Amino acid sequence: MLALLFILFGAMAIGCALAMVAQRHPLYSAISLIGVFISLACLYVMLAAPFIAAVQVIVYAGAIMVLVVFVIMLLNVEQEEHRRPRLKFLLPVAVAVAAILIAEVAFILVSVQQESRVAASSSVSDVGVTQSVGEALFTRYLLPFEITSILLLMAIVGAMTLARRGGLIPRGDQARRD
Amino acid sequence: MDSQTAIDIALKFAAITVAFVVVLLIVAYTVLAERRVLGFIQGRLGPNRVGYGGMLQPFADLLKFILKEDIVPDKSTRFVYFLAPIIATMAALMTMIVYPFGPDTRIPFTDISIPLVISRFDVGLLYVLGVTSVGVYGIALAGWSSNNKYSLMGGLRSAAQMISYELALGLSLIGVILLAGTLDLAQIVEMQSGWHGFRWFIFFHPLGFVIYLIAAIAETNRVPFDLPEAETELVAGFHTEYSAMKFALFFLAEYINMFTVSMLATTLFLGGWNVPFAEDLFGRGSFLFGLVSVIGFLLKVIFFLFLYIWLRGTLPRFRFDQLMNFGWRILLPFALLSIFITATIIFLFPNLF
Numbered sequence: 276m277l278a279l280l281f282i283l284f285g286a287m288a289i290g291c292a293l294a295m296v297a298q299r300h301p302l303y304s305a306i307s308l309i310g311v312f313i314s315l316a317c318l319y320v321m322l323a324a325p326f327i328a329a330v331q332v333i334v335y336a337g338a339i340m341v342l343v344v345f346v347i348m349l350l351n352v353e354q355e356e357h358r359r360p361r362l363k364f365l366l367p368v369a370v371a372v373a374a375i376l377i378a379e380v381a382f383i384l385v386s387v388q389q390e391s392r393v394a395a396s397s398s399v400s401d402v403g404v405t406q407s408v409g410e411a412l413f414t415r416y417l418l419p420f421e422i423t424s425i426l427l428l429m430a431i432v433g434a435m436t437l438a439r440r441g442g443l444i445p446r447g448d449q450a451r452r453d
Numbered sequence: 454m455d456s457q458t459a460i461d462i463a464l465k466f467a468a469i470t471v472a473f474v475v476v477l478l479i480v481a482y483t484v485l486a487e488r489r490v491l492g493f494i495q496g497r498l499g500p501n502r503v504g505y506g507g508m509l510q511p512f513a514d515l516l517k518f519i520l521k522e523d524i525v526p527d528k529s530t531r532f533v534y535f536l537a538p539i540i541a542t543m544a545a546l547m548t549m550i551v552y553p554f555g556p557d558t559r560i561p562f563t564d565i566s567i568p569l570v571i572s573r574f575d576v577g578l579l580y581v582l583g584v585t586s587v588g589v590y591g592i593a594l595a596g597w598s599s600n601n602k603y604s605l606m607g608g609l610r611s612a613a614q615m616i617s618y619e620l621a622l623g624l625s626l627i628g629v630i631l632l633a634g635t636l637d638l639a640q641i642v643e644m645q646s647g648w649h650g651f652r653w654f655i656f657f658h659p660l661g662f663v664i665y666l667i668a669a670i671a672e673t674n675r676v677p678f679d680l681p682e683a684e685t686e687l688v689a690g691f692h693t694e695y696s697a698m699k700f701a702l703f704f705l706a707e708y709i710n711m712f713t714v715s716m717l718a719t720t721l722f723l724g725g726w727n728v729p730f731a732e733d734l735f736g737r738g739s740f741l742f743g744l745v746s747v748i749g750f751l752l753k754v755i756f757f758l759f760l761y762i763w764l765r766g767t768l769p770r771f772r773f774d775q776l777m778n779f780g781w782r783i784l785l786p787f788a789l790l791s792i793f794i795t796a797t798i799i800f801l802f803p804n805l806f
Binding site: 276302303306309313316325326328329330332333336337338341342344345348349404405 | 458533536574575576579580582583584586587589590593594596597605608609612613615616619636
């Protein structure tokens with residue numbers, strides 16, 4: 276039963292990923308990417324990590340991709356043109372990067388299989404549960420967590436500065452200075 | 454797969470089917486209630502001819518939707534055009550499985566006790582938020598694929614509106630999570646069963662409740678936040694080009710969404726199935742207690758549905774810049790403030806809860 280579901284969601288993820296790369300229209304690619312995220316979330320649920328699955332859907336499928344779809348719709352991006360000559364070098368680079376990625380995954384698989392002990396301290400089932408994630412974030416990984424939040428804050432302030440045409444000085448003041 | 458799991462899975466399927474049928478019936482009568490109540494508010498009658506007092510009107514409407522011609526615009530993007538109403542309806546229906554609509558109840562004349570919730574898991578609340586956030590694609594893609602500028606405007610408005618109000622909605626729920634200490638909806642309801650079934654979270658977190666209520670109306674695209682389908686500006690917004698059963702699916706999704714946000718409001722703020730003094734009268738686990746609880750839950754949800762209709766009958770629509778200003782400059786800061794207040798109170802008086 277579980278194996279069957281795993282094959283189903285795995286095939287869905289791979290199929291959507293392939294479709295994302297193969298599609299010429301940006302909106303179709305975006306929809307395929309959403310499909311990938313949702314099938315990945317299903318896989319997380321099967322791996323007994325419901326919190327990670329929920330966050331995957333909320334953050335990636337529910338927030339980031341909505342923004343991407345919104346921008347594609349707003350700019351009304353048309354179908355991508357075939358074979359732009361200025362990107363000739365792209366294919367070999369892509370092949371090389373893909374080869375490196377596959378090699379990394381293979382290496383991880385092999386090393387995990389050689390090291391037969393499974394999850395030294397905690398039992399496997401509570402890795403992706405809300406409480407364990409929260410405890411890990413606020414004790415062991417507190418510093419990286421805080422640094423990430425400061426980074427995000429900087430990104431928000433930066434976005435606001437860019438969005439306001441005259442910088443952070445109010446428009447009235449600037450007019451007076453000019 | 455052994456026989457026990459097979460029986461479990463079959464039971465779950467049966468429960469989900471029953472829940473869907475009940476939800477669809479409630480939704481059908483919400484539509485009728487809306488038309489009758491709006492008629493009352495506007496000093497007219499509303500549909501009252503089909504069946505006794507219009508009771509068969511929803512089925513007549515359904516039959517009409519099925520029999521109508523299904524028109525697909527010539528230059529629409531076929532696949533996405535078909536996909537959009539399916540996404541909208543599925544995302545609306547999928548959250549139904551996590552709401553606890555009653556306590557553990559003993560079936561009469563037996564010793565079998567069954568929980569009145571289809572499925573409970575660790576992250577029930579996050580599941581609801583996640584599935585709801587996927588629902589926006591239904592509207593956005595419908596607007597885009599129709600190849601109609603009014604529809605596109607409707608889809609864009611809806612995407613912008615949903616992103617803006619989802620933030621306030623999520624933040625308004627954090628106070629409840631802090632109070633309950635869990636994301637499991639069944640457990641959140643259990644937490645509210647003290648004080649003779651009157652220890653509702655609305656008393657601890659009233660500001661969050663008001664913000665949730667406003668943001669939820671915006672999330673479901675209802676008046677006064679119905680800009681994605683504003684008929685005076687955009688004809689009918691994202692579903693202008695949809696006809697027959699596909700239009701019915703969008704219609705259905707909107708009313709199911711109304712129902713689910715009402716259920717979430719009841720579950721998180723109004724004590725879910727807790728009816729005051731019911732436990733003292735009937736005793737926990739008895740069949741009567743279960744029955745009273747389910748009826749109490751439904752009455753609370755119906756109150757919210759009535760509130761929705763009432764608001765539609767009384768309030769004018771926002772302008773789009775007003776909508777955005779309200780969402781970002783008023784609702785969001787107040788949501789943050791409510792988290793701050795609730796967290797401070799919990800920190801200062803941990804014994805109060």
